[in-house]
Amino acid sequence: MRLVAIGALLVPALLLAQPAKDSCVECHSVMDGPIQKPALLIKNDIHTANGLSCADCHGGDRTSDDPSVAMSKAKGFVGKPKRAAIPQLCANCHGSADFMRRYQPRQRIDQFELYKTSVHGKRLAAGDENVATCIDCHSVHDIRGVKDALSPVHPLRLPETCGRCHSDAHKMAKYGIPTDQLEHYRTSVHWAALKKGDLSAPTCASCHGNHGAKPPEVESVAAVCGSCHVLFAQLYEKSVHQPIFSAASGGGGCIVCHSNHGIQDPTTAMLVGPKAVCANCHEPGTPGAKTAAQMAQWLDGLDAALKRSSAVLTEADEDGMEVSEAQVRLGDGNENLIKARLAMHTFQPEEMHKPIEAGMAIANETLRAGQTALHEKDVRRLGLAISGFFIAITVVAIWLAIRRLEANGSGYIEPVK
Amino acid sequence: MLASIASFLYPVLKFLNPPLITEAAVNEVVAGKVQDLKPNSGKIIKFGNKPALLVRVSDTEWKAFSAVCTHLNCTVQYRDSTEQIWCACHNGTYDLNGKVVSGPPPNPLTEYAVNVRGDEVIISRRA
Amino acid sequence: MTAKAIQWLDDRLGLSAIRELMDHKTVPVHSATRWYYFGGITLFLFGIQMVTGILLLFYYRPTVAEGFDSVRFIMTRVEFGWLIRSIHSWSANLLIFVAFVHMFSVVLTHAYRPPRELTWASGIVLLGLMLGFGFSGYLLPWNQISYFATKVGTDVAAGTPGIGPSIARILRGGEDVGAPTLTRFFALHVMVLPLITVGLIAFHILLVQKNGMSTPPWIAASRVRHLKFFPNFLLREVMVWYGALAVLGVLAAIFPWELGEKADPFASAPKGIRPEWYFLAQFYTLKLIPSHVWIFEGELLGVAGFGVLAVGWALLPVWGVNRAGEARTRLVTGVAIVLIAYLAAFTLLGYIK
Numbered sequence: 001m002r003l004v005a006i007g008a009l010l011v012p013a014l015l016l017a018q019p020a021k022d023s024c025v026e027c028h029s030v031m032d033g034p035i036q037k038p039a040l041l042i043k044n045d046i047h048t049a050n051g052l053s054c055a056d057c058h059g060g061d062r063t064s065d066d067p068s069v070a071m072s073k074a075k076g077f078v079g080k081p082k083r084a085a086i087p088q089l090c091a092n093c094h095g096s097a098d099f100m101r102r103y104q105p106r107q108r109i110d111q112f113e114l115y116k117t118s119v120h121g122k123r124l125a126a127g128d129e130n131v132a133t134c135i136d137c138h139s140v141h142d143i144r145g146v147k148d149a150l151s152p153v154h155p156l157r158l159p160e161t162c163g164r165c166h167s168d169a170h171k172m173a174k175y176g177i178p179t180d181q182l183e184h185y186r187t188s189v190h191w192a193a194l195k196k197g198d199l200s201a202p203t204c205a206s207c208h209g210n211h212g213a214k215p216p217e218v219e220s221v222a223a224v225c226g227s228c229h230v231l232f233a234q235l236y237e238k239s240v241h242q243p244i245f246s247a248a249s250g251g252g253g254c255i256v257c258h259s260n261h262g263i264q265d266p267t268t269a270m271l272v273g274p275k276a277v278c279a280n281c282h283e284p285g286t287p288g289a290k291t292a293a294q295m296a297q298w299l300d301g302l303d304a305a306l307k308r309s310s311a312v313l314t315e316a317d318e319d320g321m322e323v324s325e326a327q328v329r330l331g332d333g334n335e336n337l338i339k340a341r342l343a344m345h346t347f348q349p350e351e352m353h354k355p356i357e358a359g360m361a362i363a364n365e366t367l368r369a370g371q372t373a374l375h376e377k378d379v380r381r382l383g384l385a386i387s388g389f390f391i392a393i394t395v396v397a398i399w400l401a402i403r404r405l406e407a408n409g410s411g412y413i414e415p416v417k
Numbered sequence: 418m419l420a421s422i423a424s425f426l427y428p429v430l431k432f433l434n435p436p437l438i439t440e441a442a443v444n445e446v447v448a449g450k451v452q453d454l455k456p457n458s459g460k461i462i463k464f465g466n467k468p469a470l471l472v473r474v475s476d477t478e479w480k481a482f483s484a485v486c487t488h489l490n491c492t493v494q495y496r497d498s499t500e501q502i503w504c505a506c507h508n509g510t511y512d513l514n515g516k517v518v519s520g521p522p523p524n525p526l527t528e529y530a531v532n533v534r535g536d537e538v539i540i541s542r543r544a
Numbered sequence: 545m546t547a548k549a550i551q552w553l554d555d556r557l558g559l560s561a562i563r564e565l566m567d568h569k570t571v572p573v574h575s576a577t578r579w580y581y582f583g584g585i586t587l588f589l590f591g592i593q594m595v596t597g598i599l600l601l602f603y604y605r606p607t608v609a610e611g612f613d614s615v616r617f618i619m620t621r622v623e624f625g626w627l628i629r630s631i632h633s634w635s636a637n638l639l640i641f642v643a644f645v646h647m648f649s650v651v652l653t654h655a656y657r658p659p660r661e662l663t664w665a666s667g668i669v670l671l672g673l674m675l676g677f678g679f680s681g682y683l684l685p686w687n688q689i690s691y692f693a694t695k696v697g698t699d700v701a702a703g704t705p706g707i708g709p710s711i712a713r714i715l716r717g718g719e720d721v722g723a724p725t726l727t728r729f730f731a732l733h734v735m736v737l738p739l740i741t742v743g744l745i746a747f748h749i750l751l752v753q754k755n756g757m758s759t760p761p762w763i764a765a766s767r768v769r770h771l772k773f774f775p776n777f778l779l780r781e782v783m784v785w786y787g788a789l790a791v792l793g794v795l796a797a798i799f800p801w802e803l804g805e806k807a808d809p810f811a812s813a814p815k816g817i818r819p820e821w822y823f824l825a826q827f828y829t830l831k832l833i834p835s836h837v838w839i840f841e842g843e844l845l846g847v848a849g850f851g852v853l854a855v856g857w858a859l860l861p862v863w864g865v866n867r868a869g870e871a872r873t874r875l876v877t878g879v880a881i882v883l884i885a886y887l888a889a890f891t892l893l894g895y896i897k
Contacts, residue, residue: 198523228521230508319800322620324466331468335491338506380627384797390421391790398783402776411776413570415767421786428624432599436621 022062023070024054041141046148050103057081057089084124086133087115114212121212130171137161137210153210155194158203159185184262202228221253229254235345266341271296291349298356299340305363306333312370319377326369333362445541448481451533459495459502462540468492469529469540470502474513479531481540482515487524502526565753570770571777572759579649580757581784586646588785589639590745592792593677596632597734604684606730608723611686612806619803630796636681638792640674640822644887647671651860651880654871655758661861663751666744668858673741678820680733686726691807692817694729695721700830703843704851722809761871818894825887826850828894857883 028039042048047056055062060077064070071077081089091112093099100109111134115121120131135143137153144151152161163182165171172179185191185204193201207216207224216224222242226233236242236254246252257270257277270277271292282288309330316323336359343352405411448462448471459472461484470484472495482502484492491506501518502511509520515528532539553559571580603622605614618625647667650656656664683694698721702712717724759765771777819827826846833842856863864876 193523196523200517200521200523230520232507317620318803325463327466328463328468331485331490331492334489335506338489338491342506380797384793387421387424387793388790390424391786391793394421395783395786398779398786402779405779406776411772412573413770413772415769425789428627429595429599431623432625432628433602434623436617436623 022053022055023065024058024060024062026065027067038141044142044144046143046145083129083133084127086135087112087121087124090134111211114209118209118211118213119215132165136165153205155199155201155203158205159191162204181261184259188261188263189265190263221255225254231342232345235342239345239347241347268296268299271299271344291347294349295344295352298352299337299344302333302337302340302356302359302363305360305367306330306337309333309363309366309370312367312374316370316373316377319374321373321377323370323373326366326373329362329369330366333359333366336362445539448531448538448540451536451538454538457497457500459497461492461494464529464540470495470526471531471538471540472502472513474500479533479538480513481529481531482511482526483529484526486522487517487526488520488522493526566774567772569753569756569773571757571773572763572765573769573771574759574763576649576653576760576763579646579653581781582642582646582649583752584781585642585784585788586639587745587749588788589635589642590741592635592789593632593639594738596628596635597738599628600632601734606684606726608686608726608807611684611726612803615685616803619800626800627793627796630799630801631792633801634792634795634799636678637821638788640678643671643674644822648880648884652877653758653760654864654873654876655760656861657758657761657865657871658861658869660751660755660758663748663755664861665858666748666751668854670741670744670748672854673737673744675822677733677737677741678822680729680737682820683721683726683729684733685803686807687804688807688811688814689804689817691721691809692813693819694725695813696817696827697819697823698725700826700843700847703841703847705844705848708847720809761873821891821895824894825890828890828897831894 025039025042028036030036031039038054042054047053053062054060058078058081059075060071061069061075064075069075071079094107095109095112097109100107115134116125120133123131124133139152146153148154149156151157159182166177167179167182169179181204190202194203205213208214222233222236226237232254241256242253245256258264258266269275272278273296276292278292279289282292309326313323313326313330317327336355339355340352340359343355346352446462446464446469448469449460454460454471454473456473456475459470461468462471463469464483468484470482470493472480472482474480482493484494486493486504486506486509488504488507488509491504493502493504493509493511495501496503499510500513502513502515503509504520504522507521509522510518511522511526512518515526517523517525528543529540530543532541550559571577600618603614603618603625605611615629618629620626622628650664650667679694679697682690684690698712698715701715702708704711713719715725715728716722717728759768818824829850830843830846833846835842837845860876864872866872
C-alpha cells in the first residue's frame with residue numbers, strides 16, 4: 001500500500017523532471033523557410049517558459065514522431081488558426097480565472113471582453129480581418145511578458161508597435177484616419193519623459209486603452225488627461241471653457257489647446273504671440289485676448305524675476321557668501337510659479353494672481369538677500385583698503401625711520417682705503 | 418605699524434573662530450525637539466540649501482525625506498488624513514518609504530536617516 | 545629692570561654673540577644690491593605659506609569625499625577663509641616666481657663661485673622642493689582641473705626610463721590618481737616637504753651668514769661701501785615685505801582663487817587641461833617633441849633631457865668656474881640668457897596654445 005502511494009507520488013515527479021518531448025519543435029527546427037521560423041522563435045516565448053508548447057494552441061500530439069499522427073485531425077490539430085478566431089483562442093486560457101490562477105494569479109482575465117468593445121474587436125467581429133488581433137501587438141511564437149523590455153508592448157516599444165499599422169497610409173486609407181500620430185507623439189513631452197526612463201509617462205495605450213482601444217470621446221478627454229494631471233482637470237472642469245470646448249468638433253477638452261499626440265511643453269507662447277492658441281478663438285483686442293496677454297505677462301514676469309534672483313544668489317554663493325536660506329526660499333518662489341501655471345487653468349485672472357503675487361514677493365525678497373550678500377563682498381575690498389592704508393603708512397614710516405637713521409651717514413661702512 | 422599688524426591678525430583670529438555651521442558639507446542637521454512634533458504629523462526643515470521633510474509616523478517611528486518633489490521641485494508636505502506625502506503642485510503622492518504612489522513624479526524621494534539623541538531629532542544623509 | 549632681564553637672558557643664551565653677529569653683518573652696496581632682496585622676499589613668502597597653510601589645516605580634510613567640500617567650506621563659511629586660501633594660493637605662485645628671479649640673479653651676478661657651491665646646490669634643491677609643494681598642493685582642493693592636471697603630471701613621471709612606473713605608483717599610491725593619491729599628496733605637502741624645506745632653508749641661510757654676501761666679479765669687493773644689515777638693510781627688507789603683502793592682499797581680494805568643480809574621476813578630461821604655469825614650459829616642450837626621435841620614444845627623451853638639464857644646472861659651480869676659481873662669466877651669462885629666454889617663451893607658448 002505504502003509502496004503504491006510512493007510510486008504514485010514519484011511518477012509525475014519523474015515526468016516533470018525530464019524535458020517533455022516536443023516533436024513539433026524537433027521537426028520544424030530542421031526545416032527550411034517560413035515553416036521553420038516558429039520553432040526557432042518559440043524558445044523565447046513566455047508560454048514555453050511556463051511549460052506550454054505549440055500543441056496547446058495548434059492542437060495535435062507533440063509526443064508522436066509520425067507527422068501523420070502528430071498533425072492529425074483526430075488529435076485535434078487545427079494548423080494555422082484563422083485571424084478571426086485568434087482572440088477567442090487566446091481567451092480560452094486568458095479568459096479563464098481557473099486556468100490563469102496556475103500561472104499568473106494576479107493577471108486580469110477580461111482582455112477578450114475589453115477587446116470586443118474596442119474598435120479593433122468590433123471590426124473583426126464585422127468581418128474586417130485587417131484590424132489588430134492579439135498577435136499583432138503581442139507578437140506570435142515569441143510572445144514575451146509585457147514587462148520584458150523586448151516585448152513589443154513594453155512602454156518604450158508600444159508607440160512603434162501601434163505605428164506599424166497606424167502610421168501606414170496605405171493600411172489606413174480605407175478607414176480615413178490620420179497617420180501622423182506616431183510622428184507627433186515622438187515630438188511630445190510624454191515621449192521625452194518616457195525616453196528618459198520615466199515608464200509611467202503615457203504611451204498610446206495609456207490614453208486609448210490597450211485591449212479596449214478606441215479614441216477617447218469628447219467627454220472623456222479631460223478624464224483621460226486628468227487621470228494623471230488631476231489638479232488641472234479639476235480646475236478645467238469648473239472653468240468657463242469646459243462646456244464650450246466640449247462642444248468643439250474634432251475632440252474637446254484639453255486637446256483644444258494642447259493638441260493630442262504631439263503635446264509640447266507648455267509656454268506662454270500658447271497665451272500670446274503668433275502661435276497663441278487663445279488667439280484661435282479670442283480675436284486680438286478682445287477682452288479674452290487681453291486677459292491671455294495679462295496672464296502671459298504675469299508668468300513671464302515671475303519667471304524672469306525668479307531667474308534673476310537665482311542668478312544673483314548663485315553668484316553670491318560662488319563668491320563664498322552664505323545664501324542657503326535665500327536659496328531654500330527661492331524654491332518656494334518657483335513653487336508659486338508652478339502653482340500660477342496651474343491656476344491659469346481656471347481662466348480666472350484673480351485666481352492666478354494670488355500665486356503670482358506671492359512668487360513675486362519671494363523673488364524680490366531673495367533678490368535683496370542676494371544683493372545684500374554681494375554688497376557684503378564689496379565690504380571685503382573696504383577691509384583691504386583699510387589694511388592697505390595701514391601698510392602704506394607703515395612703509396612710509398619705515399622709510400622715514402631709515403632717512404632719520406642714516407641722516408648723518410651712519411650705517412654705511414666705507415671701504416678701507 | 419601696530420595697526421597694520423592688527424589688520425593682519427584680525428582676519429587670522431576671525432578665521433580661527435569656529436563658524437556657525439560647523440560642518441563642511443551639510444550631512445546632518447538638528448531637526449528639532451521630540452515633543453515639538455505630534456505623532457502622525459510632519460514638518461519642513463532646512464537641510465543645507467534644500468528643504469527636508471521630517472515625519473513622525475508614530476510615537477517612536479520617524480522618517481525623513483528630501484522635501485523636493487522629483488517632478489518639478491516643489492516642496493512636498495505630509496498629509497495626516499491619508500498618511501502619505503503629497504505635493505500640492507500637481508497632486509503627486511508618495512508613500513512613507515518615499516515611493517511614488519500616484520501623480521506625475523518620476524522618481525522616489527531621497528530618504529534620510531533619522532536619529533533621536535536625547536530629546537533632539539537629528540536628520541542625516543545616508544552614506 | 546629691562547637691562548637686568550636682558551642680562552639674565554644673555555647669561556643663559558649668549559645674546560651678545562647674536563648681537564655681535566648683527567653688528568658685523570653687512571651688505572655690500574653697489575649696482576646689483578637690489579637683487580639681494582629677492583632671497584629675503586622668498587623667505588618671507590615661505591613664512592606666509594607656513595602661517596596660512598597651518599590656518600587652512602584647521603578646516604581642510606584630506607579625503608575624496610570631503611576635500612572639495614571642506615575647501616568650499618573654508619571659502620564660504622569660515623570668516624576670512626576666502627582671504628586665507630586666496631593668499632595661500634597666490635603666495636605660492638608668487639613664491640615660485642620670486643625664487644626663480646632669486647636664482648637667475650645669483651647666476652647673473654655669478655654668486656655661485658667658490659666658496660658658495662653648497663649655497664647654490666641647496667638653493668636648487670629648495671627650488672625643486674617649492675615645485676614639489678606646488679604640485680602636491682594643487683591636488684588638495686580635489687577639483688576637476690587639479691585632478692586631471694595631477695593625472696597628466698604623474699603620467700609624465702611614469703615616463704621616466706626604468707624607474708618611472710614605480711615612481712608614479714608610489715606617488716599615486718596605486719595605479720591611478722584617486723583617494724590614496726590625495727592622502728599621499730597631503731602628507732607630502734604638510735609634513736614631508738615642510739620638514740625638509742625648513743631644515744634646508746636653515747642650512748642655506750647659515751651658509752649665507754658664514755660666507756657673507758657675494759659681490760659680482762666685475763666689482764672690486766675691497767672698494768665697495770657696505771651697509772649694516774641691522775637695522776638699516778633689514779628695515780628696507782621689511783618695507784619690501786610689506787609691499788609684497790599688499791600685492792598679495794590686492795590679488796586675493798580682487799582675484800579670489802577659484803574653487804572650480806568637484807573632481808569627477810569618471811568625467812572626460814576637461815578641455816584645455818594644463819598644469820600650473822611653472823610647469824608649462826616643460827609641458828609644452830614635451831608636447832612639441834615628436835613621438836619618436838630616432839630609436840627613442842619622444843616623451844622619454846624629453847623627460848631624460850630635463851633630468852640631464854637639472855643635474856647640469858645644479859652642477860653650475862663645477863662647469864661655470866675655471867681652475868683659478870673665477871667665474872666663466874661669458875659662458876654662464878650666455879647659458880642663463882638662453883635658459884631664461886627658453887622658459888619665458890615656452891611658458892608663454894604653453895599658455896597661449
